[in-house]
Amino acid sequence: MKVGVIGLGAMGAGLAESLLRAGHEVTVWNRSKGPADDLAGKGAKVAATPADAFAGDAAITMLANDEAVREVILGGGALDRAAPGLVHVLSATISVALARELETVHADKDVAFVSAPVLGRPDVAEKGELNVLAAGSADALAKVQPLLDAIGRKTWPLGDKPHLANVAKLAANFMIAVTIETLAETFAFAEKQGLDPNSFYELITGTLFAAPAFKVYGPLILAKEFEPAKFKLKLGLKDIRLALAAGEAAEVPLPFASVLRDNFVDAIANGAGEKDWSAMSEVAFRRAGLG
Amino acid sequence: MKVGVIGLGAMGAGLAESLLRAGHEVTVWNRSKGPADDLAGKGAKVAATPADAFAGDAAITMLANDEAVREVILGGGALDRAAPGLVHVLSATISVALARELETVHADKDVAFVSAPVLGRPDVAEKGELNVLAAGSADALAKVQPLLDAIGRKTWPLGDKPHLANVAKLAANFMIAVTIETLAETFAFAEKQGLDPNSFYELITGTLFAAPAFKVYGPLILAKEFEPAKFKLKLGLKDIRLALAAGEAAEVPLPFASVLRDNFVDAIANGAGEKDWSAMSEVAFRRAGLG
Amino acid sequence: MKVGVIGLGAMGAGLAESLLRAGHEVTVWNRSKGPADDLAGKGAKVAATPADAFAGDAAITMLANDEAVREVILGGGALDRAAPGLVHVLSATISVALARELETVHADKDVAFVSAPVLGRPDVAEKGELNVLAAGSADALAKVQPLLDAIGRKTWPLGDKPHLANVAKLAANFMIAVTIETLAETFAFAEKQGLDPNSFYELITGTLFAAPAFKVYGPLILAKEFEPAKFKLKLGLKDIRLALAAGEAAEVPLPFASVLRDNFVDAIANGAGEKDWSAMSEVAFRRAGLG
């Protein structure tokens, strides 16, 4: 398939590589030239404008946040120039409010729209083993399935309205942040009572909590290895803020998310904004006098 | 081995059966006669007093709470009459403060002491597939290992001071309660935005949260099947209270546990005290207007 | 003085009346005609556009929220047409971020800017007995002091940067919401233990908490009189949201505000959005089973 990829940060570049490897015809665009040139060396065409990347069968956009989506996609007129029949696959973590707004914009401009945020860090993206959360019309989803198969190990269908994938993505990220906080509280609880947190980690990940979220974040927190960041703490706060805003709009209290919000703010106020978001664990440790 | 089993609730009876099945010589005692008679029919001897069950190589006590331990073990003089060399294995979820106090009492009376609370509900106990959290001196642990092997699928060693097993048990139960609350908040968040909570459940347990805690409690919460209780909500509150008290004594703030405490109290005030503790999820649903 | 008043809701109309009563020459503008006509009957001139009300010595704007300020003031070009030497007095509860942005806009357009939100409900505004929170340059403040004297019983100077008045206003509203929640929790605590909440109210407002916030909200909560709303609960949530956002931008965790946020969302999800914000107390009562 002919596919555009817009936004070549670590995640977007990984996606593009997976698509090239799977034999698709890939056209890329990025604000700064470097990442696009790298991919050109691997067989991608480089588009001059975002709109030029909306000329094929599909365009995948992996932009940083709401502002970037507004500027690059809505501001750049890309949807107005989209090729007939093109499906726009939006893969960034954006607000539910913007996802809903984009549903209307796409309908108005008659461009098919699939929201497909992913679970997995850049190293997973590069291997094409992401989990893809996908929502949109059955037709549009079917059309881009070969692309989703190329970038992910599995696609999780979440409904026919694109924003539902964003709801799921925010909820999943919220659960990861809950995991970080839970491990931090229990490790502090263990350590101050003389129980080796490593033994406790072995126990829980060998029994009730034998799952990737615990096995990925537990060792980071135990080793206090928060740099370089795979996902920056200040972006973690952004995602919790988006979850709280979506909850507020839908009238759903989220007391755990509120605790997390305050802890992320605490962490940032104490210098950890650029560290990996697992550094939020430092808050529980510091509050227990384990600074 | 010759082993006494004291406390024949659902968990204790399951333990005793596993021990009999493994060929150990079991003497049982229970406040009410019924459960002891049942086990007599399966080959156990029935002791007249708790102290009479402290006559073999080991005695395992599975009592409901601190009060029962104080009354039956400390009040009954069992430790004074313990056979020379006997190891006392205490398997209930008790406070860390009492576990520490019992360390001193056992040392004073020269009775070996292992704390060995378990993870698993009664049906797991009956099959001998519990996870056993064990702490105590290496000698004492080695001596009772055949018994622990009979009741559990695996023993997790947590240190040489018995109370460390209780610290771990409270932390593990706290994590289960966190899981219940997290699922409740995210399911309410999904449902009110039109995302099928079942789809979200499939997503998370197929990816980052593919672990027993999520797979056991997710379906209960989705189906709202809270009766009959496997573990009563009011006992869930007791365990969180014990975790908070231990945290307070060790000077560890536990903000998630505080949220859980208030939610358990809310649930009880609204009639769910006798339901399964997964009914704590009703609080998040009710607060989101999904009563 | 010649003064424009823009935004004639209950608060704005009260301000305008106080200014007329004090002998100032008042020109009013409001989106809907009714309120302006009422004031015309009391001696005010009616402006055709917001910009026409920026023709005198000062213009006071009392608009509902950030969006209204953006639309009426920034969108309408009022600042571009402001009379030389005019001081713009902004009296609404807006975000700190917008207040900061307005500082820059006013500087760019060389219009003096005072931020002056008020404490007091409409009945207090009508009597000219508001407390005025004022921040801006000493010159600008001095110039409009006669106007502030007309609308308030006292002016509280908060610094030379206008946004500081908005910081103070959000903090003060946060404290009122804390008061509502505190009374709700303690009244529920009293009632369920057999202590008459009225006796407790008499005790605290006769001793340590003998202050208007407690004396205004205590009786409303005791009588459960939440309609008609003097200040709508959904606007209370808005103010807490603004406080949390300002706290986040300034890196200040606000755990009490987070509890309040969830309680306001709970109240709205359960039907109280249009009631007086003291109806947030229903949440504590419901959670205690006192529904």
Place this chain on the structure above:
Amino acid sequence: MKVGVIGLGAMGAGLAESLLRAGHEVTVWNRSKGPADDLAGKGAKVAATPADAFAGDAAITMLANDEAVREVILGGGALDRAAPGLVHVLSATISVALARELETVHADKDVAFVSAPVLGRPDVAEKGELNVLAAGSADALAKVQPLLDAIGRKTWPLGDKPHLANVAKLAANFMIAVTIETLAETFAFAEKQGLDPNSFYELITGTLFAAPAFKVYGPLILAKEFEPAKFKLKLGLKDIRLALAAGEAAEVPLPFASVLRDNFVDAIANGAGEKDWSAMSEVAFRRAGLG
């Protein structure tokens, strides 16, 4: 009247002085001799045992906590030897559970029982200007009213069951702790945005929050003067713990108290346990990076 005073800490000694000043015949007892001797110098008789102080018309006990009440009053047999017609006035901050238990014990032993905790620090006690929270039978209250008049500026009647006074006392102390936290959060919020916390303090205590609680604690927090402690932070945690326990028994969630609990634990873990409880404000400051 002939009155015994048991427990001569700062508060109890102040009470005894007020009673002597009012012309009552006072017999004192204290575990350590010093304070009793001081009062002997001012006209008090010294009792050899607590029971010896139960020989007059009334006995006022001002002991530190539940444990001291159990030991000195219940353990010492004082109630068994109480003079016929004597009224026992219990003035300490104890648990609601113990107050209820004492109701039964007094009824069994046929000793009249009034619970009368006070609001006010030792300097207020010395002047006889405490606020007295009193509950008990009308007869008993009437009988000891002259004594309560001597120690307090006003008596607040809270019902005919003694424990109701303890419910009110815990709720009042909870409100003071809420005040400390609220001032801490808003001062941090102000300071990090460039608003002088002193100006904000002037504003709120000049308007909506013009009450002793705010005027006593505001300046302490602004000046960060936490030593010497007038009321130790670790005792503040004790009172919040008692409030949470009473709330739990009565099935009342107390989310603000839960936040306070964690903050007190944080403060203690970071070295402030012996400081004045207003030092809990250091937590909000530290979490905002204002360490």
